Amino acid sequence: MITIKDVAKLAGVSTATVSRVLRENYSVKKETTIKVLEAVKALNYEPNILGRYLRTNETKTVFVVIPDISDFFSNVLRGIEVVAKENGYQVLLGNTQFIQEREYEYLKLLQQNKTDGMILLTSQTNKDQINELADQYPVVLACDYWEGSKVPMVSIDNISSARKATEYLIRQGHKRIAHITGRLNIINSRDRLTGYKQAVEEYQLYDPLLIQIGEGDFSYESGFQLAQKLLALELPPDAIFAANDEMAIGAVKAIKKNSLKVPDDIAVIGFNDIHIASVFEPALTTISQPMYKIGETSMKMLLKLMNQEPLLKRQLLLEDKLVVRETTK
Amino acid sequence: MITIKDVAKLAGVSTATVSRVLRENYSVKKETTIKVLEAVKALNYEPNILGRYLRTNETKTVFVVIPDISDFFSNVLRGIEVVAKENGYQVLLGNTQFIQEREYEYLKLLQQNKTDGMILLTSQTNKDQINELADQYPVVLACDYWEGSKVPMVSIDNISSARKATEYLIRQGHKRIAHITGRLNIINSRDRLTGYKQAVEEYQLYDPLLIQIGEGDFSYESGFQLAQKLLALELPPDAIFAANDEMAIGAVKAIKKNSLKVPDDIAVIGFNDIHIASVFEPALTTISQPMYKIGETSMKMLLKLMNQEPLLKRQLLLEDKLVVRETTK
C-alpha cells in the first residue's frame, strides 16, 4: 500500500507538506506543490481515508435509516443524496424492514463515530431515547412529525392532510368512508388515522368497522386483502381512503374484482403520489407529498446541525396537495 | 468523548485487556471480563470504530453502485443487504444516475480504503479500467454480463432471455415485432437488443424501423412516447418487446390511448418482473429475473473475494423465466 510517506520521500518533502498540498487549504510554494502532485501521480497515490478520519474525527458520511426501499422513500432519498453529494458527504443506507431493534442498532453508529449524522425516514424508537440522542448528535427525523419532541424534523402535516382527504370524500357525498391504515408502529400512519377520525367524527360518520389496520409486507396485496374484508361487510363502504398508494391500488383491484366500479360504486384515495399512482388505470386520487423536497430539506438541516449552525426552525411542515384523478368523482 | 483509556482506567486494567474483552476472541479471566464490562456499561462506552478501522485496515463496509433507485434494483439490494448484515457488513449506497463519471468516482473509494469491497449493479466503466481494478480489489459485477471480462459477475443471460421473449411472440404469430431498448450505455440493454435481433433475423422479421432506443429518465413516460412513435409508423407493430417493465407499461398505455387492444391488436412483453408488473391491469407478460438471488449471490461472491477464498465460478448465470400474463395471447 502506498502511503503519504512514499509520496513525501519521492517528492523530497515532509508528509506534512504532502498533506497540505492535498488538503488544498494551505499555502504551499508553487514548485513544491508541483513536485508533490507529480509524486502523487507517479505513485497513483490515493490517501487512506481512514487515517484522515481518525485524525479529524469525521467521516463525511451520513446515515439514512429507512424502513423499506419503496418508491416513496427512494424519492426522498434522491433529495438527500443530491444535497449530500454537493457538500462532499456520502450516504450510508440502513434498512430496518420496520424492525424496531434494527433502528436502535443503527442509532448506535453515531456513538461509534461511524457516521457524522443521521436522518431517520420515519422512526419507531421511543421518544425519550431519540430526544436524548438528538441532544448529543446531529439527527433529523423526516417524513414523521413527532408531537412534543424537539428532534429537528421535516414532514407534511399528516393529520391535516388525512383529514383533508376524508373531508373531500364527505363533500362528494360519501357516507360510509373506510380507512385502511399503514403500519401503526409508524408515526405518520397513526397521524393519518387520527386525521381520518377527526373528519368522520365531525360529520357523525364514524364506524369502527370501517377501519382496517395494515400490517403486511407487500402493500398491494395487503391493500387488496383488507379491501376484500371491507367489501364483505354487511354495510360495505362507499369510499376507501388508504394510507398509501400501494394499498389504494390493491383496494381498487379488490373493488373491480367484486364487479364494482371505481369511483361510481366506491371511490378510492391514496397517499404519497408515487409514480405509479398516475400511471395506474384508473389513475389514483391521492395526497401528494413533496418527497424530493423532504429529502433535500432534511439533509440541509442535518448539514447545519453537523456544522453547528443554528436552525431557523427545528420543525418544518411542508405543503402537501390533494391530487384529484380518476378514482374519485 | 469516552475512549478505551477511560474504560481501562475505571476497570483498573490496560487498554489491551479492554480491547480483548470487546473483541471476544481472546481468553480473558472471567472476573476481569466482568470488571471491564461493568466499566463499559457505567461509562456507556462505544468503541470509536475509526480507531479500529485504521488499525485493522478494514471498514466492514461494502459499497454498492447503483444507476438508479428503481424497484428492480431495490430488490437486488435487499438480497445484498441481508447477506451483508449476516456477515457484519454495512452497505454504502452510491447512485450514479447513469452518469459514467460518477461510477468512476465511486470506484476510487476502493483505493481510498473507504470500503472493503464493491458491487456494481450494472456498469458503464470501460472494460480495461474495471478489469484492472478487479485485479487489485474485491469487485463484483451484478445484473450485467460482460463478455470477455474476468471480473466476477452474476446475472441472467440477457441475450438468450431477450431472444426467448421475442421468439415467444413469433410463435404466437406476430410478424412485426418492435423493440424498445433500455439505455444503451448499459450492457444488459445492449444484450437484450442483441437477443431481440437474433430472433427477428432468424425469422426474417427484422426491420430497423421497429427499434426504438430508450433514453429518458422516467421509464413509464419514455415507454409511452416511444410506443407512440411505433404506432405512428405506416406499418405499425403487432407486438412490442420492451427492455423493462416500466417501459412496457408505458407502451400498454400508449396502445390503449390509440384505441387499440392489448394483446388482441398489439401484444406487449416487459422485462424484470418487478412488483407492479403483476399488479398493473392488464398484468404484464415479462421476463422474470431472480432479483433477490442476484443480490444475495453477488454479496456472497464478494465475501469470498474479501476473505481471499477461491471462487468456484467467477461468472454465474442465473435462470430467468418467461412469465405469461395478460399482455400476450
Add this chain to the structure above:
DNA sequence: CTGAAAGCGCTTACAG
C-alpha cells in the same frame, strides 16, 4: 512556506 513531532483511538505481537 516548511519540517519535526505529537497524537487521533484503537489492536496485537511480544514478553512474561
Add this chain to the structure above:
DNA sequence: CTGAAAGCGCTTACAG
C-alpha cells in the same frame, strides 16, 4: 491471563 509498547496513516499546532 495480562501489560507495555509500537504502530496503523493521516493532520495540524508549533516553531522557525
